[in-house]
Amino acid sequence: MDLGIDRIINMLVQGVLLGGLYVLYGTGLSLIFGVMRLVNLAHGDFIVLSAYISLILAGFGVNPLISIVIVVPVMFVLGLPLQRFVLNRTLGKGIMPPLLITFGLSVIIQNALQLGFSADTQGLDAGALETASITITPSLSIGLMPLLTFVIAIAVLIGLQVFFRRTRLGRAFRATSDDPEAAEMMGINSRHVYALAMGLSLAIVAIAGILLGVRTNFAPALGPARLLLAFETVIIGGLGSIWGTLAGGIILGLAQTIGAQINPAYFQLSGHLVTLLVLVFRPTGLFAVTRDK
Amino acid sequence: MAKRFFVLVMAALMLTMGFSAVTAQDNVIRIGYVTPQTGPLAAFGAADQFIIDGVLEAIGDGLDINGTTYGVEILVRDTQSDPNRAAQVAADLILVDGVDLILVASTPETTNPVSDQCEAFQQPCISTMSPWQPWYFRSAEATQPDFPGYEYTYHFFWGLEDIIDVFITMWDSQETNRVVGGLWPNDGDGLAWSDPVVGFPPALEAAGYTVVDPGRYENLKDDFSAEIATFRENNVEIITGVMLPPDLGTFLTQASQQGFNPTIVTMGKAALFPSVVETISDGLGNNVTTEIWWSPSHPWVSSLTGQTSQELADAYTEATGNQPTQPIGYVHALFEVAVDVLQRTSDPSDPAALLTAIADTNLETLVGTVDWGVEGLPPSVTKTELVGGQWQVGATYPYELQIVANPNEDNGIPVTGELSLMSWGS
Numbered sequence: 001m002d003l004g005i006d007r008i009i010n011m012l013v014q015g016v017l018l019g020g021l022y023v024l025y026g027t028g029l030s031l032i033f034g035v036m037r038l039v040n041l042a043h044g045d046f047i048v049l050s051a052y053i054s055l056i057l058a059g060f061g062v063n064p065l066i067s068i069v070i071v072v073p074v075m076f077v078l079g080l081p082l083q084r085f086v087l088n089r090t091l092g093k094g095i096m097p098p099l100l101i102t103f104g105l106s107v108i109i110q111n112a113l114q115l116g117f118s119a120d121t122q123g124l125d126a127g128a129l130e131t132a133s134i135t136i137t138p139s140l141s142i143g144l145m146p147l148l149t150f151v152i153a154i155a156v157l158i159g160l161q162v163f164f165r166r167t168r169l170g171r172a173f174r175a176t177s178d179d180p181e182a183a184e185m186m187g188i189n190s191r192h193v194y195a196l197a198m199g200l201s202l203a204i205v206a207i208a209g210i211l212l213g214v215r216t217n218f219a220p221a222l223g224p225a226r227l228l229l230a231f232e233t234v235i236i237g238g239l240g241s242i243w244g245t246l247a248g249g250i251i252l253g254l255a256q257t258i259g260a261q262i263n264p265a266y267f268q269l270s271g272h273l274v275t276l277l278v279l280v281f282r283p284t285g286l287f288a289v290t291r292d293k
Numbered sequence: 294m295a296k297r298f299f300v301l302v303m304a305a306l307m308l309t310m311g312f313s314a315v316t317a318q319d320n321v322i323r324i325g326y327v328t329p330q331t332g333p334l335a336a337f338g339a340a341d342q343f344i345i346d347g348v349l350e351a352i353g354d355g356l357d358i359n360g361t362t363y364g365v366e367i368l369v370r371d372t373q374s375d376p377n378r379a380a381q382v383a384a385d386l387i388l389v390d391g392v393d394l395i396l397v398a399s400t401p402e403t404t405n406p407v408s409d410q411c412e413a414f415q416q417p418c419i420s421t422m423s424p425w426q427p428w429y430f431r432s433a434e435a436t437q438p439d440f441p442g443y444e445y446t447y448h449f450f451w452g453l454e455d456i457i458d459v460f461i462t463m464w465d466s467q468e469t470n471r472v473v474g475g476l477w478p479n480d481g482d483g484l485a486w487s488d489p490v491v492g493f494p495p496a497l498e499a500a501g502y503t504v505v506d507p508g509r510y511e512n513l514k515d516d517f518s519a520e521i522a523t524f525r526e527n528n529v530e531i532i533t534g535v536m537l538p539p540d541l542g543t544f545l546t547q548a549s550q551q552g553f554n555p556t557i558v559t560m561g562k563a564a565l566f567p568s569v570v571e572t573i574s575d576g577l578g579n580n581v582t583t584e585i586w587w588s589p590s591h592p593w594v595s596s597l598t599g600q601t602s603q604e605l606a607d608a609y610t611e612a613t614g615n616q617p618t619q620p621i622g623y624v625h626a627l628f629e630v631a632v633d634v635l636q637r638t639s640d641p642s643d644p645a646a647l648l649t650a651i652a653d654t655n656l657e658t659l660v661g662t663v664d665w666g667v668e669g670l671p672p673s674v675t676k677t678e679l680v681g682g683q684w685q686v687g688a689t690y691p692y693e694l695q696i697v698a699n700p701n702e703d704n705g706i707p708v709t710g711e712l713s714l715m716s717w718g719s
Binding site (some may be wrong): 007268 | 502523
């Protein structure tokens with residue numbers, strides 16, 4: 001195979017841009033785990049659910065990208081009672097109860113979507129923006145949508161960074177993450193913080209779901225595959241680290257596009273291999289900050 | 294040993310279940326029809342209900358077979374486009390519902406698991422809408438020279454040699470650099486089409502084309518930039534393959550984003566349906582070429598209802614409001630064959646009698662002659678005609694499929710349009 005410099009640059013650019021989508025998949029998962037050590041097995045299904053909500057809005061003529069301003073609050077509000085009345089009850093009882101509950105949620109969401117929308121593959125149509133691109137050199141063009149996805153991913157991470165470092169609520173999140181009991185003594189209601197964290201996670205999931213729907217397509221049963229990508233992003237980057245998630249997503253995207261250059265069949269495989277390598281040599285991920293107590 | 298015992302017990306249980314179901318019926322013929330009505334292949338099954346309503350209406354009070362009038366019940370089972378579920382619903386039809394005949398249609402992912410079940414449970418089965426090679430060579434034994442052929446499963450459709458012929462006829466009509474890029478996925482169709490011995494690559498090379506094959510990819514993936522880079526580097530001007538509908542949209546969108554603009558895109562399977570071509574963003578589906586197995590301008594007449602292709606297509610549009618699609622002709626023909634077979638059999642509940650009737654079939658259907666006695670093909674395989682078509686901006690619908698190439702003019706299928714090059718939004 002001919003590996004000219006053009007081709008290598010093209011491969012790297014496409015890989016990094018693909019990573020932007022994975023960053024959005026991983027951030028919500030990482031956030032939840034960082035704050036309350038909860039692994040949300042329904043994470044991928046919430047991504048798909050968001051895409052379907054946007055699809056419903058598209059039925060009313062709302063452009064998917066504009067629907068972000070509706071779907072994000074909807075998912076945020078969905079997260080509050082989910083955490084308050086369901087998941088909070090499972091916390092502090094070991095690792096299994098939240099896993100089982102979210103696994104059950106995953107099955108319920110998939111089947112509800114199948115019932116409501118059939119198993120048909122759906123896509124979101126963002127109009128001419130979808131095929132628009134910027135030509136850099138004759139062999140390198142960057143699609144506007146993938147670029148926009150990457151920019152949104154960075155913006156979300158910067159937003160989270162500012163939120164955690166600069167706001168009172170963000171400090172409450174960090175305090176609860178480090179030591180819930182001590183935080184409670186300082187007057188923080190950790191159950192309330194958990195609910196807000198889940199809402200925030202699902203708000204990010206909403207963005208990921210819509211961008212997924214615009215980039216490719218989705219069907220009710222595709223959630224677990226997205227969960228796997230989110231997991232791999234978080235595992236490579238390190239649990240609880242905002243910028244680790246960025247690195248994780250980019251590394252995963254690069255691994256897949258580089259693998260596909262060797263043989264398209266290695267697209268998925270190479271991503272899994274990199275994840276395994278990180279697990280073997282650095283089980284906490286490359287940039288882990290969440291310490292286990 | 295324990296495993297063998299378990300299998301025996303299971304087989305025994307299944308047999309008794311089967312018998313109880315079979316003996317429960319009286320003068321009613323049950324036809325099981327397995328089809329993908331939801332999932333990525335849903336467009337193939339979209340016309341099912343319309344066709345079945347028409348068939349039941351044509352049958353009326355029942356079929357007169359050997360002096361007895363039999364009622365006909367058609368049990369439709371949706372595979373959700375999942376091969377495992379296809380096998381499961383086929384087994385249920387055979388063992389629980391006790392059907393007399395199984396019909397199955399639409400892509401190897403549907404026809405193959407169902408045909409396998411029918412061989413295993415000794416159930417007569419007729420299948421269509423999957424090229425015959427991926428159907429016939431579905432088991433390892435079938436590739437052996439001493440393979441006697443399948444006993445219970447019969448198939449009618451065209452073969453890879455036909456589609457290669459049609460695609461080359463289309464490409465030969467244009468000035469290109471004759472470099473072809475292949476997008477063949479890692480599934481039943483993709484493996485057969487890209488086969489280094491019987492597939493596209495050797496046949497295209499023999500016809501003077503250069504083939505650029507990046508390798509098998511996984512269906513429904515998010516990114517085709519590796520394939521696009523390979524095609525661009527090799528100056529590919531013609532794209533071909535057998536993609537799933539959503540993947541064709543993803544590929545064309547990314548090709549446009551990344552500035553790769555081949556002059557001809559000829560896609561099997563994915564580009565069959567107007568709904569797919571319309572949803573491809575930015576009008577990129579315009580001038581995509583594909584194979585045509587049936588169209589309203591096909592010259593044959595239904596043996597069941599006497600309708601011409603145009604009449605059936607018009608009835609479909611009137612009933613559903615939708616643009617006619619290719620499966621209409623073949624699903625109708627599948628039921629034509631089934632009814633013809635049942636009418637010629639001596640005893641519809643006897644699988645052996647049914648198989649004899651199927652093997653003796655020589656019927657002029659809406660899609661041409663179905664005759665399993667034709668020489669030069671494996672037993673239980675027969676072929677129908679294939680021509681080449683292109684999606685062009687239409688008068689009645691956003692895009693209409695025009696017949697632009699017919700390698701075998703003796704078949705009487707008219708050419709209705711001229712091939713144009715891809716427009717890429719310009």
